[in-house]
Amino acid sequence: MTSLFADLHIHIGSAKGKAVKITASRQLQLRTIIYHDAPRKGLDMVGIVDSGSTLVSAEIEEMLADGDLVELEKGGFIARNGVLLISACEVESREGVHIISYLPTMQRIRDWQAYIKSRVHNTRLSTQKVDASILDLIMLSSQLDGIFCFAHAFTPHKGVYGMWTDKLASKLGEDIRHIKVLELGLSADTDMADMLEETRGCTFLSNSDAHSSPNVGREYNLLRMGEKNFQELRLCLANKNGRRVLANYGMHPSLGKYHRSFCPGCDKIITDEPPISLCPLCGNSKIVMGVFDRIVVIRDYDSPRHPNERPPYYYRIPLKDLPGIGPKTYNKLLGVFPNEIELIEKILLEDISMVAGGTIAATIRDMRLGRLGISAGGGGKYGKVKKDSSNQ
Ligand SMILES: [Zn+2]
Ligand SMILES: [Zn+2]
Structure with missing residues (x-):
């Protein structure tokens, strides 16, 4: 077993010379995050939530071709410096809620893109509004062997509890069983979230939602995993086989x-x-x-x-x-x-x-x-x- 520091919500400002997340710094780029920001911060693992952008996926493929990244058999991508890249897609559901799906392989990113393509205005940009419901996205994530997570769950404009519902169970019914992971967001901590009953079984993540290099790793998690790959991350977030989140580190809410x-x-x-x-x-x-x-x-x-x-x-x-x-x-x-x-x-x-x-x-x-x-x-x-x- 090994203990790894992970920030699983980082955006991309630009890729292939073009803007991805409009509100992010253009300097926030895939290679920079993996080869500069992560080691400087001390992160062993980074989750890039704009991997579904066609510009970003093209850069991942380019890095795979150059040997700057290697796709692992058990999912995830390892860089030459040992940093594990977890690809993910943050999108806005039809209801206006931000969700993240962590995806294991390049093929799964392509499958995600194929579904999203006709449902967004611009396939290059980050966090696009998708013509799909929360439940559609939960199901999509599950079909693609992804890990589903509500992003910054309590924020007023785009968080699931902030703008959509008081009780997930009242909206999702039985399907609440698919909800295993919740991102606390910068303004909440475990003390606040554990005043709710229905999320007691959820794993909480504390991530940066970084829009610029200096903010990469402003929040992070310590994960106990067997080795660095996607399958291990899945076990860890499901709290299985001795894998688990050992600690959350975040800014005071x-x-x-x-x-x-x-x-x-x-x-x-x-x-x-x-x-x-x-x-x-x-x-x-x-x-x-x-x-x-x-x-x-x-x-x-x-x-x-x-x-x-x-x-x-x-x-x-x-x-x-x-x-x-x-x-x-x-x-x-x-x-x-x-x-x-x-x-x-x-x-x-x-x-x-x-x-x-x-x-x-x-x-x-x-x-x-x-x-x-x-x-x-x-x-x-x-x-x-x-x-x-x-x-x-
Ligand atoms: Zn968001
Ligand atoms: Zn975000």
Whole structure:
């Protein structure tokens, strides 16, 4: 058995010189993610959710031809540097919900594309609206030996619980049995999600949804698997044969950009007692519901009830977002230590202190202990780590 760090929701800004995810940085490219961003962050595995774009699949094929990637017999693609690429497709269902299907092979990507082709406007672009229902996509994923996952399940605009339903069971009925994996999204954590009853049997993922290189791995998972391939990932996410998610690492939900309700009229994040569905300042009911507020509305329990097998959730913040760490300090640290996850998780504070000074070592210590002060995000604005939140 081996323990692997994985970020399973990364977008592609451009491929074959053309835009894929319009809102993403053009520099966010397949080769860069695999050969630069992943090793720098310390990720063993990356899930590319734009693999269904015809531009991206063409690049995967090109890398296979060049030997920069090798397709594994048990699914997945291994790079020369040992990074495992998991291909995936994030799309928007007819209902407006974002879903991800992780697919094992090049052939399955082609099968996915064949189905999607006549149902989207543009086969090159990321996260297209597909003329297919959630249930159609669940079935498609299952027919293609994929792993189905609701993306950022609680976000107001595109999350399944954020915009579609209070109870999956009421919409999906029996078919809820196909739902095994849920992505928490930046604005939620395990404590929040475990206030729902129907997802107790689900595996939770904490992924970055990165639209730029620096955000790759801003959230990640530690996975226990037999070896690096798709079949093992499937076992891991199904919590089978000793494979499982060992831990989730994510930003404090308050840092997420949809954590609390937001009034566009007042341009204000509302921090009053949740749930806020009406602006207390102007009475506006057209607010952007916060993820926390939404969970308070739909929850079954007043406090989290974790199933026994639920792994711990650790609050982590990318080094670049910590107070006092600018590009210079960041590069200095990465020049000495192997990668960012090592720095966040393991490197001795004394050693960090010798390179970057005591204040920065103390900030990293406080992050490890979950002791940094935070002001909440909402309505599309990220929360912030408070400047002098570090207790020296
Ligand atoms: Zn999405
Ligand atoms: Zn996404």
